Amino acid sequence: MxxxxxxxxxxxxxxxxxxxxxxxxxxxxxxxxxxxxxxxxxxxxxxxxxxxxxxxxxxxxxxxxxxxxxxxxxxxxxxxxxxxxxxxxxxxxxxxxxxxxxxxxxxxxxxxxxxxxxxxxxxxxxxxxxTSQITAELAAKLSPESGIIRASVELLSTSDKDRPRGVKSPEGSMDQESADDINTENSNEAGQSTAKRAKRATAQEREDAMLPDLKPAPGTALRFTEIPRDKYPPGSTPEEITKHYLDQSYTLELMIEQQEEPLHIIGELQFSYLCFLIGHSLDAFEHWKELVILLCSCDDAIHKYRSLFFHFIRTIEIQIEEMPEDFLADIVMNKNLVYKKLREFFRTAYMSKVDGRLLTMIERFKENLTEKLQWDFTGLDADEEDERPVVVRLDDDAE
The missing domain is CATH 2.60.34.20 (Substrate Binding Domain Of DNAk; Chain A, domain 1)
Structure with a gap:
């Protein structure tokens, strides 16, 4: 210096x-x-x-x-x-x-x-x-209560009394509701049994049920904001539900409501990335990926929260530059969700006519990814093969 x-x-x-x-x-x-x-x-x-x-x-x-x-x-x-x-x-x-x-x-x-x-x-x-959007308060809020960020968090087995009940049924058994349905249906006047079979657990569910239910030891887990599971407002029509699944701005709004200010979402994106890149935390990587997917799945929010998406582009651009080569290779070779969602994000910006400085940043970001990493973002005006709608033909004679 x-x-x-x-x-x-x-x-x-x-x-x-x-x-x-x-x-x-x-x-x-x-x-x-x-x-x-x-x-x-x-x-x-x-x-x-x-x-x-x-x-x-x-x-x-x-x-x-x-x-x-x-x-x-x-x-x-x-x-x-x-x-x-x-x-x-x-x-x-x-x-x-x-x-x-x-x-x-x-x-x-x-x-x-x-x-x-x-x-x-x-x-x-x-x-x-x-770290441009990570304040001292946000870092303290997201860090474990113990203050120590660990790549390998100590896990404790959940006691039997705390394990969820009635979630999975062992093979060959049925829950009480299914049994009641069978008894009712078997006693109908037609005398014909229309009983439903008891739902059997899948092989994966049976394996999961046999494994211990492990949770991080108290005070050791990173305290990320939970991404809302609600994809649409209560009382939405089928058309509105479809719209909200295609444009997850509503879910982003719910997450913003949990923050003191919208840019704290970018701070959390930066924090989770550093806990993965430097702290070797796979939980942090999963949260980072979920945040990227959510932000790339929004349409209306791009226009409403221009500053948020301005900082999102600045942040993810530098993050991808610093990402390990093996992760970058995996993104393209396997066409994983990050790559697909970036394509979706660029296509959304193209279709929704984002303008001004934000569009300039998006175009530059796309060009840099293509130039430095040879990522292919051509054909954004066309749907990906696996994203095209499936047409189901119904038999006119079907009952």
Missing amino acids: DQETAKKLLVEGGTFVFLGVPQETQFGIDMQCWNTDEDFRGIKMIPPGLHYIHYSAVSKGTGDIAPRSGIMHYFQKKEFLVKMWDKDKDDMSREEVSEESIQRLKDNLYNLDRHLGPYPYEIWLKWKLL
């Missing part, structure tokens, strides 16, 4: 002190990661703002690397944050460091400084784009 920036960060930058970390532990901040040496004590010159501090314990005997863990922290100017390593758990300690200990470290900053690595400033501009 240039001298002026270095001087500014020396004065205004934050400091993260991590005491007792074993040598060769994988440690990183934001998009950079290193293996620690015996002199490591932390990071200095951290630009004010949100940062993702992450680590993985490494076994001394085998060199096995533990699943990644980390914290999201919003550093204020000149903030001095201290954490300790728990040797017994091979993890960041949950205990707060006393103010007295922190002050001693500050008083000894001259000797401590040479054990602190400088923040990798070359990633800062890109990191700001990836």
Whole structure:
């Protein structure tokens, strides 16, 4: 970095002190990661703002690397944050460091400084784009109650009393309602049995029923906003139901109502992406994918929430650039939902006549994907083969 920036960060930058970390532990901040040496004590010159501090314990005997863990922290100017390593758990300690200990470290900053690595400033501009809509409050709201984001969340088996009852029927059995239907229908005056067969569980359902019902340990799960299951307003006509399934703006509206402001949805999209990209959380990846699919499935909302979709395009463009190559290859080779929904999004913008700056951004985004990744977005004015409506011919003689 240039001298002026270095001087500014020396004065205004934050400091993260991590005491007792074993040598060769994988440690990183934001998009950079290193293996620690015996002199490591932390990071200095951290630009004010949100940062993702992450680590993985490494076994001394085998060199096995533990699943990644980390914290999201919003550093204020000149903030001095201290954490300790728990040797017994091979993890960041949950205990707060006393103010007295922190002050001693500050008083000894001259000797401590040479054990602190400088923040990798070359990633800062890109990191700001990836986190542009994540506020300190939103990061705290979405993080687990424990504060630790883990790639591998501890799962606990649900007790029998908490398991759902009557959801699946074992093969060969029936629920009481089916039995009552059979008794009623068998006693009709015609004497003909029109009883319905008891619904049998599928092989997959039987397998699922035999598996333990596992849930994350209390305080360990990421707290993402649940995407509403309601696809249309109550009392909708068949035509309205069809419209809302094709255009999921109503579902997006329901989700916006759960936020303090619409752009927090983009902040959640960024947060879930980072928990996947850096934190290695598959739950976060699934939530990111669901948000992308929802935002790409809207028509009316593009015109109503132009700022939201403006930031959506800016965000997903930089996210796709940073996505691992194997995921990018999978998107196109298997024509997965992300690729299909991006096609749908571009087609919606084309058909609904989005104009002005937003259309310019969409066109540029589409062209960049085609140029850099060779993604094919031709023929947007035509339906995909598997998206064409199915015509069912009814037999005129059918009863």
